[in-house]
Amino acid sequence: MPRVTLRMDLILYFYTFFLFLLNFVRIFDNTFWGDEGYSIKLAKMSVSQMVEETAMDVHPPLYYLLIQLLYRCFGNNGMVYHLSAFIPYTIILIVACTVVKKRMGLIPATILVTMSSIMKSAVTYNVEVRMYALAAMLVLVAYIALYDIAKKDEVVSWVVFCVASLGAAYTHYYALISVAFLYLMLAPIAFNNSRIKRVVAAYIATIIGYLPWLMVLVRSFTRTKNNWWLGDIPSIKDCIQFIWDYDWIVKAFIAALVMFVTYQLNIINVGKTDEGGKNRIHISIQLPGKVCMTNEMLWVFAGLISICGTVAVGLGLSYALRPFFIVRYLFPVTAMAYLLFGYCISKMKLKKLWAVILVALILWNDMPVYFDTYKTDKQENTQTKAFLTAVEPAESAVIYTDNLHYGWTILSCYYPNKYVYTENVLDCLNADSSEVWLFLENQLDKETEYVFTSNGYELQEVYDGFFATATCYAYKLNHNNL
Numbered sequence: 001m002p003r004v005t006l007r008m009d010l011i012l013y014f015y016t017f018f019l020f021l022l023n024f025v026r027i028f029d030n031t032f033w034g035d036e037g038y039s040i041k042l043a044k045m046s047v048s049q050m051v052e053e054t055a056m057d058v059h060p061p062l063y064y065l066l067i068q069l070l071y072r073c074f075g076n077n078g079m080v081y082h083l084s085a086f087i088p089y090t091i092i093l094i095v096a097c098t099v100v101k102k103r104m105g106l107i108p109a110t111i112l113v114t115m116s117s118i119m120k121s122a123v124t125y126n127v128e129v130r131m132y133a134l135a136a137m138l139v140l141v142a143y144i145a146l147y148d149i150a151k152k153d154e155v156v157s158w159v160v161f162c163v164a165s166l167g168a169a170y171t172h173y174y175a176l177i178s179v180a181f182l183y184l185m186l187a188p189i190a191f192n193n194s195r196i197k198r199v200v201a202a203y204i205a206t207i208i209g210y211l212p213w214l215m216v217l218v219r220s221f222t223r224t225k226n227n228w229w230l231g232d233i234p235s236i237k238d239c240i241q242f243i244w245d246y247d248w249i250v251k252a253f254i255a256a257l258v259m260f261v262t263y264q265l266n267i268i269n270v271g272k273t274d275e276g277g278k279n280r281i282h283i284s285i286q287l288p289g290k291v292c293m294t295n296e297m298l299w300v301f302a303g304l305i306s307i308c309g310t311v312a313v314g315l316g317l318s319y320a321l322r323p324f325f326i327v328r329y330l331f332p333v334t335a336m337a338y339l340l341f342g343y344c345i346s347k348m349k350l351k352k353l354w355a356v357i358l359v360a361l362i363l364w365n366d367m368p369v370y371f372d373t374y375k376t377d378k379q380e381n382t383q384t385k386a387f388l389t390a391v392e393p394a395e396s397a398v399i400y401t402d403n404l405h406y407g408w409t410i411l412s413c414y415y416p417n418k419y420v421y422t423e424n425v426l427d428c429l430n431a432d433s434s435e436v437w438l439f440l441e442n443q444l445d446k447e448t449e450y451v452f453t454s455n456g457y458e459l460q461e462v463y464d465g466f467f468a469t470a471t472c473y474a475y476k477l478n479h480n481n482l
Helices: 003-024 034-043 047-056 062-074 078-104 106-118 120-125 132-151 155-169 173-192 196-223 236-244 247-264 295-320 327-346 351-390 404-414 425-430 446-454
Strands: 268-275 278-285 398-401 418-421 435-440 457-467 470-479
Touching: 003 078, 003 106, 034 047, 034 062, 034 078, 034 404, 047 062, 062 078, 062 132, 078 106, 078 132, 078 327, 106 120, 106 327, 106 351, 120 132, 120 327, 120 351, 132 155, 132 173, 132 295, 132 327, 155 173, 155 196, 173 196, 173 295, 173 327, 236 247, 236 295, 236 327, 247 295, 247 327, 247 351, 295 327, 327 351, 351 457, 351 470, 398 404, 398 425, 404 418, 425 435, 425 446, 446 457
Parallel strands: 398 418, 398 435
Antiparallel strands: 268 278, 435 470, 457 470
8 A cells, every 4th residue: 555545544544533532522421301211211121112112103113222232231321322323423434434435535435524423413413312323324334335336236235235225214214215215226227237137136125124114104103193293394494404504515515516417427628738838727618419327427316316305205295294304304314415425526626625625614613513512511411410419319209390301201211210290280299109309390489389388298499400401490398297
């Protein structure tokens, strides 16, 4: 290996390790919100209970199998739960530094590493105890396997493509939609290689592999027909901003994509001419007489169609039926989008210059956002630890809360006690325990305090501050006659 190439590889590895550490330091966190609490709740169930529960929540089970494995191997710990997202993110980095660098070059690998590590959505979902990072990793692997099919057409590439696609489909429904569009583009790519039999085999194998959960999917959507929590529908601008963070990145991506197509079709030819003894850059534009879609172009369009198609299906279903879509459902396509961006840049003139400028601007804009997020996470985690130290209910105690997320999943992450969600805190007067706790969103007023004391309860405010997702007022009630 030439010395310059070796030096650039080492720079990529150290740079990747630096971004890895930025995300790694954030997994030592014990502050969870409602959906994360739901993941932790399912992690503690048996496999059969988990499958039944997640089917009712219309989410596939693969991610929950991963978090169950981590829980059973390493125990009940915040870091363990965050690993369920951090491990897939780490795999993205490894794939970028190995497969992507080898197949596509240093520039796509560097841009993929950068954007998958430091973009706003990545900073959130690389450590969040949800399935989005796993889905992004699997969609990316399927997209890279499609590239190998387009280039080398080896059997192993077809196997990886099918397995990764099925994994994505068993992780999130919008990841299923994303890989479905990749399957749509598989046919023309294979047609160029005269591999129609392999396409048919891949389609049949994938359908058979997904049929067991397809039945569950249909039943679960029937069950939730009249019990659906989504309300608002995002705009196309919201979707674009979620993936790319800034308008200038969107414009840069479009420019790189257009330049890739023009170069592939030889619409723009750049060369040097000798005029009067001086070298001058010569640019000529010529429309192609006949467009020849190479497998390389089909692969690029496959990624673009998958991204746009996922957005279109989500918004289309939402407007046609009911709200079915929120922007975080697009996270599974982000790594694929970043790889596509880097690949287009690697085919441009002055590619090294454009890549350096892009990476520098992304770091300049998003590093401050990262440090703000890290600071906020650290503060919230410190306050949550203080809450858990101050608030220690007895095993026989009953906890009442008027915070919906506390009552839904969060309290079960922190306390094994019996807990009750209520909109009326006076419901705790019917508790059959001598020790009652109230975790409230607002401080008790004097009138409510009087009701408790007149019913024989001694009231003590134990904590006032942040806990898990919000400000919490914790009160301990002891009944004098129990």
